[in-house]
Amino acid sequence: MTPTSFGKGCHLHLIDGSAFIFRAYHALPPLTRKSDGLPVGAVAGFCNMLWKYVTDEHGSDAPTHAAVIFDHSSKTFRNEIYPAYKANRPEPPEDLRPQFPLTRDATRAFNVSCIETEGYEADDIIAALACQARDAGGSVTIVSSDKDLMQLVGDGVRMLDPIKGKLIGPEEVAEKFGVGPDRVIDVQALAGDSVDNVPGAPGIGIKTAAQLINEYGDLETLLERASEIKQPKRRQTLIDHAEQIRISKRLVTLDCDTPLEGSLQDLEIRDPDPDALLGFLADMEFRTLTARVAERLGAEAPAVTSAPPSSAPAAPELPAIDHAGYQTVTEMAALGDWIAAITEAGQVAIDCETTSLDEMQAKLVGISLAVVPGRACYIPVGHVAGSDDLFGQAMLVEGQLPQDQVLAALKPVLEDPAILKIGQNLKYDWKIFARHGIRMASLADTMLMSYALNAGSHNHGMDELAERYLGHKCIPIKELIGSGKSQITFDRVAIDKAAPYAAEDAEITLRLYDHFTPMLSDQRVTTAYELLERPMIPVLADMELAGIKVDTDTLKRMSNAFAQKMAALEDEIHELAGEKFNVGSPKQLGEILFDKMSLAGGKQGKTGAYSTSADVLEDLAAEGHDLPARILDWRQISKLKSTYTDALQTHVDPDTGRVHTSYSITGAQTGRLASTDPNLQNIPVRTEEGRRIREAFLATPGHRLVSLDYSQIELRILAHVADIPALKQAFLDGIDIHAMTASQMFGVPVEGMDPMIRRRAKAINFGVIYGISGFGLSRNLRIPRAEAQAFIDTYFQRFPEIRAYMDKTVADAKQDGHVRTLFGRRINTPGINQSGPAAGGARRAAINAPIQGAAADIIRRAMIRMPDAIRDLPARMLLQVHDELVFEVEESAVDDLIAAARRIMEGAAEPAVKLNVPLVVDAGQGMNWAEAH
Structure with a gap:
């Protein structure tokens, strides 16, 4: 069909594709393509939603034009404005990542326009298209319920919640935000967004923000007149955080000038091509949808053939989980019966309930146990009443056993190497017990068993494993503790509600262990699990508990120095540009570089905005242009300040004065460990400023930090x-x-x-x-592509x-x-x-x-052997950073530590593998990490 011009009478539907994907992923059970095990659950849900949309008659609101909009990547121009933007968002699940490109293929198979733009979010693209369509005289329906898009609602633009089928206009926006669409940005700037890490004004929520905006008219007026506010705390918050609030407004404001390829008329509705659509659906092995589509299109459905993988797990043959078999233990005699049953069975599944995911600060609330399927118990020890006493202290709920008595009774069982302790993410529980003087021995971890079996196929959280392998949907934690600002800690959950949740966790863990154990042998991964996964639990737990000393004064000085350097760079940038402008604004920077200075290489979209991504600036800097080089320097310093020198200060444990990172054993499918909260593996070392951050990581007095690093492993x-x-x-x-x-x-x-x-x-x-x-x-x-390809060919x-x-x-x-x-x-x-x-x-x-x-296996083998090798030395292993291990050791024993650790690391492959090249380890030592590395 030849595209017609877009104008009055045209109706554009903009579908939030990224939201469709995540909704499909979380709403549907996992699904893999039988022929090769490819995860396709999200693709199936996406295709069903898209088919429903395509076949919907829409009545008088039928679109003439439509497009599905996707996020291109996690990094956008907003990260240049505020490097910490969306920094708290978790990485997409492993089994979802390979499905992202398939959803784009699905959109094209349905013959619907598919749009994404590097450096911009889907919301920005939607904003740009909506503004273009409105200005051209057409109407727009945004198919999404995303609150961030509600700022676009107004003349000619509305939203449609695809799940509720509810239209969202100005009245609905006002009902949600307390202001009209034209002031949504101001309210969001004040309230911030913890999910996207938009800082906003501390302590001000949506309701208060709306009241302030309605009273003062707009955000800028509010900030200018903040001194007039009578409430002291609120007044000071707005004065102290004015710049932060203005930055937040830039973060939440959608960019209607997002560069776009093509034009609105290219988005005209087109019928799907039967061969292309049915071919895609058959390739995905969606039998039901393939047949349905074929019938609707009047075409012959292609054959869908598949063969299940030989390793497909058999369905469990156990009765359904029944909470009637659970017991709440409130008497020592009953606990004694459970300990006797554990001793008789020689194993127990165990799980701790606590007040926090931070093991260093978490308080023990209860312990659940399971010995055989169908029978489990919960031992509450730390549940508190809903209100505090006169001194502000939480009061324990009556009827619980004393925590010290429970732990004393369980200690012999937990430390007995003849009794197997089974857990899900057992490193967490190990650390909780270690803080109470108990070192669990003889461990099995169902999360690590799943990882050994299924690295790269799906996630390994208990809820997903229970649904995937046991066909059971766990009690959602949100049902107990809530979410958002109303969320409570587990110690405030009523015991009668906590008991079935906690006992269920223990029973599911036991059932998963029974299910996975034969699979390890069948799929020939028992050795990998036993030698590379399971032994890492106490090794990493000890490292995490040890932590590493960080000098906050050094970090503060670095932050101040970075701030001064940024200011000096801004002055230099303004001088090079010949005028003052917002250095953090990509739009203003693009105008300076490509309009005013007429530099070559400007990528200008239809709306006139230029790309100022790192790649663009690096190309310009390589050509000898000073301004883009200084912008890159400014961005780098800004990131170092916000992501490291500022943020690291907040991670110092108040009790130990040290930073305690957490290592995820299942963080990467290749076996590499992942460091989080904080991530100490990504501290940059290639620049002088980045290396200086390691100067803040110190040895305690009388000690040295020692770094041993594999060379070119x-x-x-x-x-x-x-x-x-x-x-x-x-x-x-x-x-x-x-x-x-x-x-x-x-x-x-x-x-x-x-x-x-x-x-x-x-x-x-x-x-x-x-x-x-x-x-x-x-x-x-920075050479021509043909020359680079010639190098690779050679x-x-x-x-x-x-x-x-x-x-x-x-x-x-x-x-x-x-x-x-x-x-x-x-x-x-x-x-x-x-x-x-x-x-x-x-x-x-x-x-x-x-x-x-x-390489990951080798350093794991070294880490597992290291505690025994250095047991007699006044030293402890603190950090693992890819191919590097960091130790803290008394000054007198530095040479002995280096000799012992190097011997273990260079011989870590043997006797399992005899490499025909030598492993070489470089060593360094110093008062801080920078000197040691």
Whole structure:
């Protein structure tokens, strides 16, 4: 159909695709494609919602034009304004990530326009299209219930909640925010948003914000007249945080000038092509929807064939979970009966209920136990009444056993190595008990069992595992503690409601253990679980409890210095620009660079806005332009300040004065550990300012920090697994591997080599492990793409063994649905057989996984052996940062610690694997982490 012009009488529907995806993911049970195990549950839900939308008659509101809008990535221009924006949002679930590109494919299969723009959120694209359509005389319906889009409601623009089927106009917006759509931004700027990490004004919520805006008219007037507010605390909050509130307004304001490709007339409604749509649905193996669509379109439904994977778990043959078998233990005699049953069985599933996810501050509220399916108990020890006493202290609910008596009775059982303790994320419970003087022995963790079996396939939280493998939906925690501002801590939950929830957790954990145990053997991952996963629990727990000393005064000085440097950079930037402007505004910066200064390379969209992403600025800086270089410096300092020197101060434990990060054993499918709250693995070390942050991490008096770091471990593993003679010999001879590679590739002698040639070889050496493309290498080296591709081609010609390894790894992954490391770790590759844009990413991940996974396995093996190796030394292991271990040791024992730790690390692969290249560990020590590294 030839597009017609867009104008009066046209009706544009803008569908919030990202919201559709997450709603489909969370609303439906997990679903995998039987032929290869690819997760497709969210895609199925998305397709059903889209089909419902496409086939809906819509009545008099039928659209003439439509588009589905997606978020391109997590980083947008707002992160340049405020680096901490959306920093608290968790990463998408592992099994959802491969489904994102499939939803785009689905949209195109339905013949609906699919739009996303790098550096901008879906909401910004919706705003830009809505404004264009309204200005052109048309009407707009935004198919979403997202409150952030309500600022767009007004003349010609409304919203439609797709779940409730409810239209949202100005009255509905006013009902939600207390103001009309034109003042929604002001209210959001004041109230902030904890989900998106928009700071707002501390202590001011939506209701108060609306009252203030209605009284003063608009945000700027309110801030200018803040001194007139009678309420002292509120007045001071607005005065002290005025700039923060203004930043918040910029964060919540949707950008109607978002650059867009194409025009509104390109979005005209088109009928789906039967072959394309049915082909996609059949490829996804959606039998029911394929048949339904075929009938509606009057086409023949294609055959949908599939074969279940050989490792598909059998359905459990146990009776349904029944809370009638649960007991609340309030007498020591009853607890004694449970301890006797545990001793007789030789195992127990255990779970702690506490007041916080922070193990260092959490208070123990209760303990649940399960010995056999169908029978579990809850021992409340810390539930408090709804109100406090006259001294502000919470009063314990009557009828509970004393906590110290319960722990004293359980201690022999928990520390008995002959009794197996089964848990879900048992590291948490281990730390809770350790803080009470109990060190659990003989551990089994169902989360780690699932990870050993299913890394790369799905998440490993208990609720998901219970639904997926036991067909049981757990009691939602929100039913007990609520959510948002009304959320309570678990100690304030009534015992009669807490007991079934907690006891259910213990029973489900026991059932999962029974379900997973035979699967470990069937899928040949028992060794990986027993040697690489389970032993990590006490090792990491001890490291996390130890923490590392941080000097907040140093961090404050750095924050002040960064603030001064940012101010100085702003002055320099303004001088280079020839005028003052908001350095954090991409729009203003784009106008300076490409309109006023007429620099080349400006990417201008239809609305006239320019991209000022890091890539654009780096290209301009490489051409010798000072202004973009200074902007990059300013952004870097701004991020260091907000993300590290400011934020780290809030993570110092008030009782220990140390920072206690938490390591996720299942954080990456390759076996790499992930550090969170705070993330100490991403502190930058490539810049002087970034390295200085490590100066704030200190040894205690009389001690030193010692860092031991594997040298080029992934390249060494590549040389071994791909059996590359030249690389192996270079490592055996201790030759500079990058200089050797350059010499082999470019035919130049190692002696007197041009550093630029060595740099190019280094970029390829490390890039090839991650499947780098000619485009990626050209950007890294700032050379033409053709030249970069020629380098890669030469590399593979010189080292054909690498290409052979890659091809074989991908072929095996396609056949088996997974790859394995040298140590038997299984990493599933669910997307390896799919087609389309995601295929390249799945292929690169499959190639890299055995290498990165083996490196992760080696450092895990070293960490597991380390406590015994340094037991007699006045030292303790504090941190793991990818290939680096950090220790704290008394000054007199530094050399002994380095010798012992290096011996363990360099021999960590043996005896399981005999590498034909040596592992080499570099060591350093100092009063702070920067000196040690």
